[in-house]
Amino acid sequence: MNKLFSFLATLTAFLLVYGLYQALVAAPTERTMGDVQRIFYYHVPSAWTAFCLFFTNLIASIVYLVRRNIKADALAVASAEVGVVFCTIVLVTGPIWARPVWGIWWTWDLRLTTTLVLWLIYVSYLVLRRFSDTAQTPILAAVLAVFGALDVPLVYFSIWFFRTQHPRPVMGGGGSLDPRMLHAFLINLLAFSCFGAMVCWARVRLELLRREVEEAHAMESLAGADAAGAKPSLPLNRSSR
Amino acid sequence: MNAIKFLYAAYIATWLIHAFYLGTLARRFKRLHRQLKELGKE
Numbered sequence: 001m002n003k004l005f006s007f008l009a010t011l012t013a014f015l016l017v018y019g020l021y022q023a024l025v026a027a028p029t030e031r032t033m034g035d036v037q038r039i040f041y042y043h044v045p046s047a048w049t050a051f052c053l054f055f056t057n058l059i060a061s062i063v064y065l066v067r068r069n070i071k072a073d074a075l076a077v078a079s080a081e082v083g084v085v086f087c088t089i090v091l092v093t094g095p096i097w098a099r100p101v102w103g104i105w106w107t108w109d110l111r112l113t114t115t116l117v118l119w120l121i122y123v124s125y126l127v128l129r130r131f132s133d134t135a136q137t138p139i140l141a142a143v144l145a146v147f148g149a150l151d152v153p154l155v156y157f158s159i160w161f162f163r164t165q166h167p168r169p170v171m172g173g174g175g176s177l178d179p180r181m182l183h184a185f186l187i188n189l190l191a192f193s194c195f196g197a198m199v200c201w202a203r204v205r206l207e208l209l210r211r212e213v214e215e216a217h218a219m220e221s222l223a224g225a226d227a228a229g230a231k232p233s234l235p236l237n238r239s240s241r
Numbered sequence: 242m243n244a245i246k247f248l249y250a251a252y253i254a255t256w257l258i259h260a261f262y263l264g265t266l267a268r269r270f271k272r273l274h275r276q277l278k279e280l281g282k283e
Binding site for chain 1 (some may be wrong): 244245247248250251252254255258259262263266269270273274276277280
């Protein structure tokens with residue numbers, strides 16, 4: 001398993017370096033926006049990866065609600081956390097791109113606002129997981145994830161159904177992309193997807209390890225309590241989260 | 242601030258966020274392994 005992880009991580013690192021070269025060097029400069037348009041090669045793949053991770057969170061949450069599967073719950077936490085990281089990148093690179101192109105850092109249009117709401121929903125999910133530790137927490141979090149995921153199609157389709165400051169996508173929106181730009185974009189899309197999957201995989205392993213440590217702590221407390229003949233207390237190792 | 246600086250700012254911000262997050266993951270892994278070791282499970 002470790003060998004496979006190392007091999008895929010190396011492959012992902014290669015893809016990311018190649019993607020960076022494609023985005024900054026190989027792709028031609030866009031005519032109207034100039035070099036700042038190259039932010040597109042990081043902004044859109046980050047958004048795509050965040051959406052995929054939130055979708056994974058939805059599926060894992062449903063599986064947990066139906067089967068009470070611990071691994072599904074670990075995957076739900078991991079995908080939400082990594083999804084928030086990618087969504088943060090979208091919310092940071094978007095305004096940096098908007099400032100020289102639109103002349104403003106931010107506007108409360110539907111695409112931007114729903115993306116911010118999406119980020120807030122999943123941050124709330126993580127706060128719930130971090131600060132609540134009852135037996136009901138994974139169930140409540142899974143329900144929140146199912147409702148939170150409803151915002152994903154709203155973010156995606158907001159630019160199709162409403163007039164927004166945010167432009168419609170070039171591909172599938174009536175426009176076309178230079179083949180070299182398309183190549184750079186697809187390489188980065190693949191690189192970011194692989195990177196997101198690898199980080200999520202690592203985060204799942206971390207979550208399972210954290211549960212193992214908690215279990216070991218609980219067993220140790222039980223053993224200690226048995227020896228002392230007292231009622232056991234179960235310390236939870238919150239600092240490890 | 243010209244446009245190229247915005248481009249660099251976006252790329253640097255992206256990798257700083259990723260580096261920070263990967264750093265927190267590595268730190269958490271290290272702490273958990275240490276705790277497992279202390280508990281005698283490794």
